[in-house]
Amino acid sequence: MAVAGSITSVGPSTYGNLTLSSASTKTAASAISVAGNLTINAGTFSDGGSQITGNGTGTLSVANGATLQIGAGTAAITSFPANFTTANITLNPTSTVNYNTITNAQNVAGSVTSAGPSTYGHLTITGASGTKTMTGAITVAGNLTIATAGETFADGGFTITVNGNVTNNATHSGAGEILLSGGAGSHTVTGTTDTYGTLELNDANGATFANTAATTTVGTLTVTSGTLTLNSFTTGLTVTTTNVIGTLAF
Numbered sequence: 001m002a003v004a005g006s007i008t009s010v011g012p013s014t015y016g017n018l019t020l021s022s023a024s025t026k027t028a029a030s031a032i033s034v035a036g037n038l039t040i041n042a043g044t045f046s047d048g049g050s051q052i053t054g055n056g057t058g059t060l061s062v063a064n065g066a067t068l069q070i071g072a073g074t075a076a077i078t079s080f081p082a083n084f085t086t087a088n089i090t091l092n093p094t095s096t097v098n099y100n101t102i103t104n105a106q107n108v109a110g111s112v113t114s115a116g117p118s119t120y121g122h123l124t125i126t127g128a129s130g131t132k133t134m135t136g137a138i139t140v141a142g143n144l145t146i147a148t149a150g151e152t153f154a155d156g157g158f159t160i161t162v163n164g165n166v167t168n169n170a171t172h173s174g175a176g177e178i179l180l181s182g183g184a185g186s187h188t189v190t191g192t193t194d195t196y197g198t199l200e201l202n203d204a205n206g207a208t209f210a211n212t213a214a215t216t217t218v219g220t221l222t223v224t225s226g227t228l229t230l231n232s233f234t235t236g237l238t239v240t241t242t243n244v245i246g247t248l249a250f
Contacts, residue, residue, distance in 0.1 A: 017058075020045050020066075027072075034058060038081060040066045046100075048072050052081040060084040062095040062121070071101035080109035086118050093141040095121035102127045110136020110158060122164075127151040134158045134176070144178070146170045146191070155197065162187070168194035177220075180207050191216070201228045201246065209237065223248060 017036035020026050020043065027048040034052065037059045049072035054060055060081055062068050068091075071078050078101070091097060097120055099108055108125065111118040112135055122142035125132050128149075134156040143164040146153045153168075155176035163183035168191035172178060177198035180187045187207035189199075195217045201207050202224040209216065209229065215236045221228075223246040230237060230250050242248075 028052065034081075037061075038084075039063075040068055040095075042066050044069055046072060047078050047081075049076050049078060051078050054081045054084040056083055056085055056115075057088070058084065059088045059090070061090040062092060062097070064092040064094040064121070066092075067096040067098060069098045069100050071099055071106055073100065073102045074104075077101055077104050077106055079107055080116055083115065086111040086114050086116060089117045091117055091119060091121045091141075093121045096124055096142075097121070098124040098126055099132050100126045101130065101132075103129055105131050105133065108132050108134050108138075108153075110134055110138045112136045125151065125153045125170075134160065134174075137161075137176075139182070140164065141183075143167065146172060146194070149192065165189070167191050168196065171195040172199075173197045177222075189216075196221075198222070200224060201226050211237075 013030055014033045018034050019039040021041040023043045025044040027046045028050045031050040032052045034054050038054060040062045044067040046069040070080060099106055109116040119139045119141055123140045124145045124147055126147045129151060131152040131154050133154040137158040139161045141163050144162045144166045146168045149169050152171045152173055155174035157175040159176050159179050161179045161181055165188040174197050177200050179200045181202045186205045188210050189207055190210040193215055198220040199218050200222040203226045206227040217238045220241040221239045222243040225246045227247040227249050
């Protein structure tokens with residue numbers, strides 16, 4: 001089934017193939033099962049707080065510029081569309097996946113036993129409270145945004161590799177790390193009163209803290225390669241442990 005135009009609610013509970021192609025926001029009215037392919041070509045597809053269940057042979061793709069929203073504020077907790085295999089998931093580099101449960105804990109999917117995404121385009125974590133926890137290591141080909149003050153993004157002990165920029169308006173925690181590596185240019189790290197567990201730069205393109213009016217707290221800051229420029233701060237940077245093989249520039 002193809003959904004386009006002015007339709008805003010996706011209603012039937014079972015589909016063969018489901019394709020969304022208009023620039024508007026479509027919201028699931030109930031839990032959805034997709035027996036074939038789920039394709040989001042444009043706009044935003046929100047699960048509306050109802051679980052989307054896929055299958056082991058179909059594909060899940062989100063096009064550049066399109067958004068998949070998982071969770072709907074204070075509604076029931078939902079997760080990344082289930083059962084799609086890692087090999088059959090394509091989240092294009094400028095697509096966005098937004099985990100949007102506000103008050104409750106929510107898992108952020110990685111690839112586990114060959115199911116779930118290993119690579120995101122842009123990844124956005126939204127919620128005024130509660131903890132979002134990674135279930136596996138991932139690469140973010142675009143930007144990572146921890147959007148809302150009061151929430152926690154827990155890495156679950158996994159590495160979150162970011163090719164683009166990081167905006168952190170809340171807290172990152174865990175025994176893993178956020179790793180700035182890959183991508184086409186220098187990384188920008190910004191946010192408001194942001195906190196990191198472990199943050200590493202391993203990229204010859206370098207990175208710059210652009211927190212011009214914020215205090216950033218980092219448990220462990222590692223510069224393996226490249227130059228990390230810190231001279232954008234006006235209020236402060238607090239680091240517990242620093243490991244520098246590359247260059248820190250002030």
